[in-house]
Amino acid sequence: MTPDRLKELVRTVPDFPARGVQFRDITTLINHGEGFAATVAMLSDTVEGSKAARIVGMEARGFIFGAAVAARLSLPFVPIRKPGKLPIDALGVDYALEYGTDRLELDPGAFEEGERVAIVDDLIATGGTALAAAQLLRQAEVEPVCAAFVIDLPDLGGAARLREADVPVSAIMSFPGD
Numbered sequence: 116m117t118p119d120r121l122k123e124l125v126r127t128v129p130d131f132p133a134r135g136v137q138f139r140d141i142t143t144l145i146n147h148g149e150g151f152a153a154t155v156a157m158l159s160d161t162v163e164g165s166k167a168a169r170i171v172g173m174e175a176r177g178f179i180f181g182a183a184v185a186a187r188l189s190l191p192f193v194p195i196r197k198p199g200k201l202p203i204d205a206l207g208v209d210y211a212l213e214y215g216t217d218r219l220e221l222d223p224g225a226f227e228e229g230e231r232v233a234i235v236d237d238l239i240a241t242g243g244t245a246l247a248a249a250q251l252l253r254q255a256e257v258e259p260v261c262a263a264f265v266i267d268l269p270d271l272g273g274a275a276r277l278r279e280a281d282v283p284v285s286a287i288m289s290f291p292g293d
């Protein structure tokens with residue numbers, strides 16, 4: 116399947132969760148077996164090329180793709196969670212959303228010192244989530260060597276921000292103009 120065909124499987128919902136937002140919904144993509152498999156295969160090629168030893172994915176949609184890529188490549192998977200969910204002393208980073216703030220947490224004991232780690236998520240918009248993930252990885256003294264997304268919303272600037280922070284970025288498809 117081509118990236119253009121995969122793009123057709125993403126449902127666009129106007130004015131969700133707020134007026135003016137074009138919500139790019141991946142539930143219709145993963146509800147298509149061949150489309151989901153092709154998406155995971157493409158993300159896996161990127162992650163494999165980065166020579167990452169481990170994959171992290173951000174709660175919740177990042178778990179869907181990150182865990183699938185990890186299983187396909189027989190790589191270990193580490194969840195980056197929303198606050199208060201990890202049962203151990205976790206590293207935490209607060210980050211800005213369009214309105215207000217949120218927080219991501221990570222188990223620093225989940226890694227080998229200095230190893231190469233890939234970030235996988237469904238979508239990059241402002242980059243706040245992915246930058247927080249990269250910051251958490253650096254706090255855990257490992258190297259974010261790749262950030263692989265299904266969808267990039269380039270007008271929101273997240274991919275550019277991540278590259279400025281020295282994290283290589285790739286996406287299967289983009290929706291310019293969002």
Ligand SMILES: O=P(O)(O)OC[C@H]1O[C@H](OP(=O)(O)OP(=O)(O)O)[C@H](O)[C@@H]1O
Nearest residue numbers: 174175176238239240241242243244273
């Ligand atoms: O680049 P950003 O502006 O940070 O936006 C992208 C993030 O937003 C969505 O997650 P959300 O926080 O909505 O959580 P969910 O996965 O639980 O739906 C998406 O899955 C990304 O993680």
Ligand SMILES: Nc1ncnc2[nH]cnc12
Nearest residue numbers: 136137138139140238240
């Ligand atoms: N436009 C959008 N569609 C889906 N998920 C998002 N996360 C942040 N912006 C989004």
